[in-house]
Amino acid sequence: MDDLTVTTIAFPQPETTAIAAEIAATATAAADCDAVDPDFLTERFWLCVVIGGSVSIISIVENLFIFALFATSRQHRNSYNLYLLLLAFFDVFMGISYIALMSVMVMINFTASYQLKWMWASYVVPMLAISHVAMTTSTYLITFAAIERYAITITHRTVELLQKNRRWFVLLPFAIGLITKGPYYFELTIERNENCTGHLAEYKIWPSELLTNSAYTIYATYFRFHFRQITTIIAPFFFLFLLTSSLVWKLKKPIREKNGQMLDVQHVKQKKARIRAATRTLVILIFTYLMSNCLGVILAVWEYIDKESLQDRTNRQLEELSMTSSSFRFMYFYVISVDTVSFLTIVACALRLPIYLSCQPLLRKEAKQFINRLCGRETLKKRLLRNDSTMERDTFSATQTLISSPTEK
Numbered sequence: 001m002d003d004l005t006v007t008t009i010a011f012p013q014p015e016t017t018a019i020a021a022e023i024a025a026t027a028t029a030a031a032d033c034d035a036v037d038p039d040f041l042t043e044r045f046w047l048c049v050v051i052g053g054s055v056s057i058i059s060i061v062e063n064l065f066i067f068a069l070f071a072t073s074r075q076h077r078n079s080y081n082l083y084l085l086l087l088a089f090f091d092v093f094m095g096i097s098y099i100a101l102m103s104v105m106v107m108i109n110f111t112a113s114y115q116l117k118w119m120w121a122s123y124v125v126p127m128l129a130i131s132h133v134a135m136t137t138s139t140y141l142i143t144f145a146a147i148e149r150y151a152i153t154i155t156h157r158t159v160e161l162l163q164k165n166r167r168w169f170v171l172l173p174f175a176i177g178l179i180t181k182g183p184y185y186f187e188l189t190i191e192r193n194e195n196c197t198g199h200l201a202e203y204k205i206w207p208s209e210l211l212t213n214s215a216y217t218i219y220a221t222y223f224r225f226h227f228r229q230i231t232t233i234i235a236p237f238f239f240l241f242l243l244t245s246s247l248v249w250k251l252k253k254p255i256r257e258k259n260g261q262m263l264d265v266q267h268v269k270q271k272k273a274r275i276r277a278a279t280r281t282l283v284i285l286i287f288t289y290l291m292s293n294c295l296g297v298i299l300a301v302w303e304y305i306d307k308e309s310l311q312d313r314t315n316r317q318l319e320e321l322s323m324t325s326s327s328f329r330f331m332y333f334y335v336i337s338v339d340t341v342s343f344l345t346i347v348a349c350a351l352r353l354p355i356y357l358s359c360q361p362l363l364r365k366e367a368k369q370f371i372n373r374l375c376g377r378e379t380l381k382k383r384l385l386r387n388d389s390t391m392e393r394d395t396f397s398a399t400q401t402l403i404s405s406p407t408e409k
Contacts, residue, residue, distance in 0.1 A: 033199035036109040040335050047336070048106040052343050053099055059350035060095040063088040066353055069370050080152075080163075083145035084356075086170055090134040090141070091349040097131035098346050102339065114200055121203035125188050132181035133174075135345065136232045139293075140173030142285055143236050149282050150247050180232050186210050187224070233297055240286045247279060281359040288351050292344035299337055 070076040070085035077085065101124065108116045148162045148169075162169065189208045196202045211220050357364045 033193075033196035033201040034112065036112050036200065038109070041106075041109055043336060044106050044339055045110050047339050047343060048102045049110070052339075052346060053103045055343070055346050055350050056095040056098045056103070059346055060092055062350060062353040063091040063095070065367075066356070067092070069367060072370075073366075080145055080148045080166070082166060082170055083141045083148075084352075086173075087138055087141045087145075088352065090138045091352065093134040094131060094138065094349055095346060097127055097134065098342060100127050101131065102342050108200070112200060114198060114202075117200050117203060121190050121205070124205060125190060126185060128188065129182060129185035132184050133177040136177035136181050137173045138349075139232065139236050139289065140176050141170070142289055143240060144169055144173060146240060146243050146247075146282055146286065149278055150243055153247060153279065176231070180228050183210075183223075229297075233293055237290060237293055237297060241290060244283050244286050248283065277360050277362075281355060284355045284359065285352070288348040288355070292341070292348040295337055295344065296341045299334070299341065302334075 066088035067085060070081055070088070076082070100120075104116060104120050107113070108120060148159075148166070150156075151159045151162055187208055187210050189206055191204050191206050193202055193204060210216050211224070357367060
């Protein structure tokens with residue numbers, strides 16, 4: 001029996017060998033075409049899909065409410081809240097982009113769904129460019145709002161210039177975002193693998209020639225990292241930090257007239273209350289921005305200095321690494337940190353409305369009135385007040401008639 005077995009294995013029929021080889025090759029190719037990224041998939045599912053998706057929906061609803069509240073008020077449109085109005089508009093895009101990019105990408109690996117991968121591949125490149133433009137625009141909207149708020153606080157001579165040309169200044173953040181992050185659309189491309197038609201690996205996202213061709217080294221090195229990172233992350237980060245520190249220090253000084261005399265006590269209290277309310281809003285907005293971008297700055301510098309230690313998977317597979325090895329810990333930190341940076345950005349967007357309402361009592365009252373109008377309660381309340389006024393007027397008229405009429409004997 002053993003000899004027969006050895007003979008059969010040693011001298012198989014040629015047709016059987018060819019068929020077996022073809023079946024094995026087909027099975028291997030199918031397995032490669034359906035391969036998913038298993039790295040920390042459970043952790044990423046909870047972070048990007050469950051928690052991140054929920055926060056994104058909350059952010060979208062809240063920022064739509066902020067946009068509607070400010071857009072329907074001429075007073076807000078003509079004040080520095082115009083920056084916050086447009087900030088809410090771009091925050092809505094960021095919430096949609098997070099779900100469309102991050103949540104769907106993790107769901108593709110979690111469910112191994114070809115339909116999701118096909119849909120994701122159809123919009124990922126333009127959506128990625130739009131999301132980055134929106135993030136940079138939001139950053140500079142906060143920056144320009146902070147500049148105007150600071151000028152108002154210290155009564156600088158540029159206040160009139162900033163207020164008169166506000167409608168032009170709000171276009172600058174979008175222009176900066178379009179110039180610095182718009183080229184993302186040309187940096188990536190979707191390639192189709194015909195050998196994996198109908199499988200997950202049919203569509204792959206790859207760097208375009210703009211990044212891989214040595215003829216564009218200046219763009220890839222100097223513009224993509226130096227200029228873009230400094231302009232969109234590092235410069236706003238430290239500028240807002242310094243501006244906030246200076247603003248807080250200015251608020252500690254007593255408010256005086258230009259001749260050095262103190263204003264009347266009531267006016268001082270009202271002015272300082274308004275300044276503190278606006279300043280608290282601004283300071284917390286900047287804090288959330290710094291919180292959501294600090295880790296991103298660290299990762300950007302790390303990628304530039306030692307990118308191979310983070311992304312090289314050709315020589316080292318994660319399953320071959322022990323849980324206590326430094327390589328595994330670095331890879332774990334990098335993968336989770338990249339998802340955390342995007343998640344913190346959405347958290348910052350979702351915190352806008354609570355910040356506005358908690359720091360500004362007048363805006364909180366206006367928001368309640370706006371909700372009542374949306375729900376129809378304001379109309380009912382006005383109708384009841386109008387009916388009460390009519391009844392009081394009729395009662396008063398009847399009383400006057402009764403008093404002025406002659407007494408019957």
